[in-house]
Amino acid sequence: MMAAFIFVVSVVIFLQFFVFYCRSLIAVSSKQPLSPEVQDVTGIQRAASGEDFNRVMQLLHLCPERPEDRKGIQAIGAYFRLLSFAGSTVAQLAPSMKSWTDSERGHCTYFAAIALERRISFSRDMLAQQMDA
């Protein structure tokens, strides 16, 4: 009985903390501007859309991986799936929830684009180091 209570409370709090944590990751990346080059590659000119998320993630996976940002990207990927699930179920009943999930999914795409920018500059640095050597 005690274990079942702890489980239910923990899952509810976990979801809450997970959403807040992902939003804090997104808030940090939203302050960084996208370079014109990455804007061209991703097609994100002004506001990012949730529809572009999978495409930006595919571009991200083409770049050499950086171990330090892998978990952050995975967390945002999970948050995006959670939002998509909420958008197709709960948000159908509440229009304000629908616009919120859409806007959050757009922020997830922007986060992925910033990660792409970091990976591109990381690859460039690596290449420059190899050329020097």
Added chain:
Amino acid sequence: MVCALKGNSLRRYLCLNLYMGLSFLVSVGRYLVISRSGVSSMEYAYFYFYSDALLTIGLYFALLNLYSLVFDEMKVERYLRLGAVILLGGTAWFSYAVINQSSHRILSHFAFELSQNLYFVGLVLTYVLWGAILKLRETRTRLIQLVLSLGVYFSAFAADYALRNLYPNLQPVWQYVTPALGCILPAAWMYSFLFVTEEARLAPSRLATVPR
């Protein structure tokens, strides 16, 4: 620890880094016990649960470190320490009382029960700390991320322990789930120390906004 050292934050977040150091030593110890006795041995089971209880106490003090950083300007560190020791003692007493009534192998079950209850107490304390961050309008992004990731970690482990208690026969599943959950905290803290500067600021009320 390396990322904190690189960002000159080792002393500021000393308890967090000591916990990570302890966690590393425990991992090495577990590896040595596994390679000597095997993963399904009693030696490994005992070592795992005793070291886990020790790590949970370490994490409890890391949480206290975050409390003292949030309440830095209020000069309430003495009261925080006293409250934490009383709560730790109370949790240990409660765990002992539960085990004393229902088990013959008191010490090994005590370590398991203490870990489970401390994860839950840690979770509640992290939730209270998050409430204080919102109330006090704490804006340090790194501190906010450290607290939130601790909340994710505590809640994931509290749920994991509760499920293990409910379904002890699913050991083949838990042996993969628990180490995977263990990656949450080092990964999130590494991210915060590497990508978020100490000067970065964020309005926490923005994170808690929900649509109505």
